[in-house]
Amino acid sequence: MDKPSLSQYFGDSEVPPASQFFDEIGTSPSDMIQSVYLGDSGVNQGTGDLFPHNMTTSFVQPNGSQESFLNVLPTVSVSTAVPTKNLPDPSTFFDTIGPEPQISTNKNNITNQVTLSEAMDGLSIKNQPVDKEEQRRRDAWLPNEEAQKTLLKAQSSPNGSFFPEREALTMPGLVLEEELADALQEVAVKYLGVSSAGSRGVVRAEHVSRDEAGLRELLRTGYLRAAVNLTAVLLSAAGQGAGRMHRATKHTPRTLQLWLTRFAVMLRLKLHEPLLKEAEPFGDFGKPDMFYQFYPDTYGNRSGSLVPFSLRLLVAELPGHAGKPEEAMDRLLALRHVIQQMLSNLRSGKTEDGTETLASEQDKIESIRLWTGRETRVQHSIVNCAIALKEYRLAGKILSSLQHQASSPGQKRAISSALCRLWLLAGHIKAALAHLNDAMESRHHLCPTPDVREYVDMGLVEIANGKYQEAYNNFVKAADQEPTNIMVANNIAVCLLYMGRLKEAIAVLQKAINSDPERGLNESLLVNLCTLYELESSKTNEKKLNLLRMLCKYKSDTIPNVLECLKLS
Amino acid sequence: MNKMDTKEAVEHLVALKVMRLTKPALISPKIVTCDSKDLPGNILNNYLKDDAVSVTQMETLAAGQFLLLPQSFGNIYLGETFSCYVCVHNETNQPVQSVSIKADLQTNSQRIPLTTQQSQSPMMLDVDETLSDVIHHEVKDLGTHILVCEVTYMSYYSTLASFRKFFKFEVMKPLDVKTKFYNAESDDVYLEAQVQNITTGPITLEQVSLESSQQFTVKSLNEIEEGQSVFGDITLLQPQESCQYLYCLTPKENISKDIKLLAAAKNIGKFDIVWRSNLGEKGRLQTSQLQRMTTEYGDVRLTYEMLPNKVTVDEPFDFKCKIMNASERTLNLFMKLRSLQDSSLLWCGISNRKLGPLEPGKFIYVNLTALPINTGLHSISGLSLVDLFLKRTYDYDYLASVYVS
Numbered sequence: 001m002d003k004p005s006l007s008q009y010f011g012d013s014e015v016p017p018a019s020q021f022f023d024e025i026g027t028s029p030s031d032m033i034q035s036v037y038l039g040d041s042g043v044n045q046g047t048g049d050l051f052p053h054n055m056t057t058s059f060v061q062p063n064g065s066q067e068s069f070l071n072v073l074p075t076v077s078v079s080t081a082v083p084t085k086n087l088p089d090p091s092t093f094f095d096t097i098g099p100e101p102q103i104s105t106n107k108n109n110i111t112n113q114v115t116l117s118e119a120m121d122g123l124s125i126k127n128q129p130v131d132k133e134e135q136r137r138r139d140a141w142l143p144n145e146e147a148q149k150t151l152l153k154a155q156s157s158p159n160g161s162f163f164p165e166r167e168a169l170t171m172p173g174l175v176l177e178e179e180l181a182d183a184l185q186e187v188a189v190k191y192l193g194v195s196s197a198g199s200r201g202v203v204r205a206e207h208v209s210r211d212e213a214g215l216r217e218l219l220r221t222g223y224l225r226a227a228v229n230l231t232a233v234l235l236s237a238a239g240q241g242a243g244r245m246h247r248a249t250k251h252t253p254r255t256l257q258l259w260l261t262r263f264a265v266m267l268r269l270k271l272h273e274p275l276l277k278e279a280e281p282f283g284d285f286g287k288p289d290m291f292y293q294f295y296p297d298t299y300g301n302r303s304g305s306l307v308p309f310s311l312r313l314l315v316a317e318l319p320g321h322a323g324k325p326e327e328a329m330d331r332l333l334a335l336r337h338v339i340q341q342m343l344s345n346l347r348s349g350k351t352e353d354g355t356e357t358l359a360s361e362q363d364k365i366e367s368i369r370l371w372t373g374r375e376t377r378v379q380h381s382i383v384n385c386a387i388a389l390k391e392y393r394l395a396g397k398i399l400s401s402l403q404h405q406a407s408s409p410g411q412k413r414a415i416s417s418a419l420c421r422l423w424l425l426a427g428h429i430k431a432a433l434a435h436l437n438d439a440m441e442s443r444h445h446l447c448p449t450p451d452v453r454e455y456v457d458m459g460l461v462e463i464a465n466g467k468y469q470e471a472y473n474n475f476v477k478a479a480d481q482e483p484t485n486i487m488v489a490n491n492i493a494v495c496l497l498y499m500g501r502l503k504e505a506i507a508v509l510q511k512a513i514n515s516d517p518e519r520g521l522n523e524s525l526l527v528n529l530c531t532l533y534e535l536e537s538s539k540t541n542e543k544k545l546n547l548l549r550m551l552c553k554y555k556s557d558t559i560p561n562v563l564e565c566l567k568l569s
Numbered sequence: 570m571n572k573m574d575t576k577e578a579v580e581h582l583v584a585l586k587v588m589r590l591t592k593p594a595l596i597s598p599k600i601v602t603c604d605s606k607d608l609p610g611n612i613l614n615n616y617l618k619d620d621a622v623s624v625t626q627m628e629t630l631a632a633g634q635f636l637l638l639p640q641s642f643g644n645i646y647l648g649e650t651f652s653c654y655v656c657v658h659n660e661t662n663q664p665v666q667s668v669s670i671k672a673d674l675q676t677n678s679q680r681i682p683l684t685t686q687q688s689q690s691p692m693m694l695d696v697d698e699t700l701s702d703v704i705h706h707e708v709k710d711l712g713t714h715i716l717v718c719e720v721t722y723m724s725y726y727s728t729l730a731s732f733r734k735f736f737k738f739e740v741m742k743p744l745d746v747k748t749k750f751y752n753a754e755s756d757d758v759y760l761e762a763q764v765q766n767i768t769t770g771p772i773t774l775e776q777v778s779l780e781s782s783q784q785f786t787v788k789s790l791n792e793i794e795e796g797q798s799v800f801g802d803i804t805l806l807q808p809q810e811s812c813q814y815l816y817c818l819t820p821k822e823n824i825s826k827d828i829k830l831l832a833a834a835k836n837i838g839k840f841d842i843v844w845r846s847n848l849g850e851k852g853r854l855q856t857s858q859l860q861r862m863t864t865e866y867g868d869v870r871l872t873y874e875m876l877p878n879k880v881t882v883d884e885p886f887d888f889k890c891k892i893m894n895a896s897e898r899t900l901n902l903f904m905k906l907r908s909l910q911d912s913s914l915l916w917c918g919i920s921n922r923k924l925g926p927l928e929p930g931k932f933i934y935v936n937l938t939a940l941p942i943n944t945g946l947h948s949i950s951g952l953s954l955v956d957l958f959l960k961r962t963y964d965y966d967y968l969a970s971v972y973v974s
Contacts, residue, residue, distance in 0.1 A: 383630060383632075
């Protein structure tokens with residue numbers, strides 16, 4: 001058959017589309033292959049009733065009726081209705097990839113709490129009290145030589161006498177002009193009819209305020225396409241809308257935050273093509289107008305870049321998502337190089353750009369902490385890129401170096417566990433086992449008995465060895481510890497299939513979805529379940545539509561491609 | 570057999586589905602993160618954290634734990650195992666009697682039955698029930714393979730009905746093994762083997778071993794002390810990359826004693842290679858018996874032994890010369906030693922020495938002494954053997970060198 005390929009779910013370009021799998025095997029060029037599904041037409045009217053008890057009852061949400069669901073919708077959708085108290089402390093997320101916090105956590109907690117609640121309340125960033133050191137640290141970036149020359153000129157010219165060359169300007173504009181419709185809603189209308197689809201409460205861009213708070217509201221409630229539309233409105237208002245590409249424009253931290261939001265959401269929705277085009281004018285954000293020094297009249301002697309670090313990283317990674325990981329790799333290595341230069345300045349007691357001396361030891365510690373954290377994040381992206389390229393040696397090398405820097409047994413262990421899986425991908429079972437043992441060793445310092453992660457890694461090693469029964473046993477032990485863990489249930493189902501127990505595999509996945517619809521209605525899990533449905537029987541449509549109904553009930557507009565996910569044709 | 574048997578459009582009571590079970594994939598979510606002070610705050614970070622596919626505390630690394638079922642047929646290579654899920658489903662709202670599956674694999678040369686006994690014995694399928702089987706087959710042929718699945722069941726008219734489905738796939742070559750032989754003076758044979766990955770993805774060579782033939786014992790030269798591979802921890806080959814292995818094969822004593830047997834010992838042995846690819850997908854290949862080119866020894870085989878590597882100028886040194894009769898007749902030899910004009914090594918001792926008759930396959934040792942008169946690397950030359958019966962002269966120049974310091 002054709003080249004091997006995984007579906008577009010993870011953008012592996014060398015793979016044939018998922019939906020074609022069964023068809024492909026049956027419709028090869030030679031006519032000796034026939035797709036045989038034949039049902040007795042006399043029993044067709046019974047199709048809908050084939051699995052009545054199983055399906056309908058199992059898909060009813062255990063608590064909370066449809067009405068109460070409708071009531072809450074306009075404000076916070078279920079899919080991401082996370083109560084504030086459940087939200088993690090913002091620092092914890094990046095701490096998992098950066099160094100441990102070294103300063104007293106008290107101060108941190110307070111500021112983070114403030115930020116968090118402000119973010120939750122939709123307060124814009126400029127309302128926060130300005131901490132100059134923090135601002136410098138966060139915005140720091142080194143201009144390249146060319147930009148440096150222009151920036152010096154801008155700074156030394158008397159007020160109003162600096163006219164930059166066109167080459168010095170970043171001139172973005174919208175490419176994706178049409179308004180994106182709610183994709184789930186569209187599919188629901190097509191397959192379930194207006195009446196069923198209508199029960200879905202839809203928040204549209206018009207129902208939220210047309211500002212950053214509204215944008216966050218759309219993100220929080222999972223109306224991602226509406227969020228993309230709103231960024232288009234806001235960017236157009238800021239003079240960077242459709243048709244503005246290649247024209248001079250005024251950049252502010254706000255416009256760049258809008259671009260960040262837009263790009264991040266487009267990436268999640270896998271709108272790669274327009275995203276690449278819209279990101280193109282920004283290049284590597286190296287143009288002088290991306291720096292505060294370019295605008296001495298507005299920002300005084302503030303220095304650093306207007307570009308949020310997350311945007312820089314996202315755009316560097318972008319080619320990797322569009323099938324060009326080599327290009328992403330070059331860009332990421334360039335990012336890492338600049339960060340390492342800034343870190344070396346910081347370590348010698350200077351500011352990131354090396355122009356001034358750091359005021360306090362505290363500032364130095366905080367700055368080094370921030371930038372080593374960002375360096376680690378870039379390293380992770382480089383590893384991801386290497387994995388996409390199947391350059392497992394490089395990925396392994398970087399992960400091992402990160403492991404040497406890891407400061408806690410927890411981090412060391414997490415990296416050993418990742419290394420174990422990396423080598424499984426490469427088929428190097430011996431190395432995978434060695435890292436699994438390292439991970440166990442580190443785990444001993446944290447808790448005496450294996451936990452979910454360890455059991456799962458053990459199960460994955462067994463799968464690599466082709467021992468599905470043993471793998472299954474390990475996954476079941478993991479499930480004993482966390483009965484609601486969706487990933488564990490999914491892996492159990494996969495094992496069951498390889499053990500020849502298709503029906504049980506399907507039952508496990510359906511149960512996982514029913515017990516936690518919000519997490520269980522996961523794209524990849526749905527792909528697995530629909531793959532099993534298609535293997536089981538020719539009459540899968542009703543089951544897939546049931547899943548679609550559940551998606552409508554529990555999910556907003558977060559899934560890039562609903563049809564592909566449910567293998568609906 | 571290449572066409573489906575039932576030409577008329579019969580609608581069957583059961584449906585047959587087939588899925589190739591390659592290893593599942595380990596997948597990761599779309600990793601999109603922001604600083605908490607960015608416009609989206611932690612909202613996108615929380616998406617990532619809450620994603621069932623992400624690994625807790627390692628959300629930003631794409632080395633996931635979540636298994637995804639194969640979504641395409643993929644490639645298949647010689648030496649891998651073809652695994653397949655075969656499933657028959659009752660598509661009606663009544664039980665179907667006497668359902669059975671039979672699966673065969675047709676290659677260019679043979680037809681191999683794959684189904685287990687269990688699924689071949691007819692059974693009743695209740696409403697919505699399935700009859701399934703997981704079949705495995707280690708692929709031993711290249712080229713086109715056709716999986717033929719036949720389902721038989723009892724129709725409503727109490728007659729047996731059946732239909733067949735065909736699935737075609739190509740088996741490709743995974744590795745290219747190139748070999749080179751060196752026959753050493755000492756009768757050892759050195760074998761250099763380049764194993765090249767010609768699949769489309771990276772593979773890990775789990776085991777590469779040379780099983781020697783009856784005539785030789787093998788020593789692998791690919792490890793440093795304590796069994797550590799010279800390739801380090803990682804024998805990962807990207808597509809088109811090769812790994813080079815070196816082996817030393819020593820003829821067994823009974824062979825090395827007999828120059829005839831030695832010349833006839835052409836079979837060296839065969840390679841046994843085990844590799845793994847995506848998530849441990851395993852393949853195993855054995856090469857056919859490797860053949861070396863044996864050296865032609867002529868009538869007489871002369872080798873030097875106990876020759877020092879390094880000697881001091883102006884100090885005579887001793888070594889031995891082994892002369893073996895490789896011909897079919899008795900030789901009557903005498904040895905000439907001539908110090909050539911430009912030679913830096915001068916022979917000491919008697920020239921034109923008679924060595925006496927030498928039977929076929931027998932050998933004698935002669936002690937020799939030479940005096941180096943110049944420093945540098947010099948070859949031993951000027952030795953000739955004359956067969957008195959046939960008046961034939963054999964010259965031996967440049968057979969060995971010594972370093973004079």
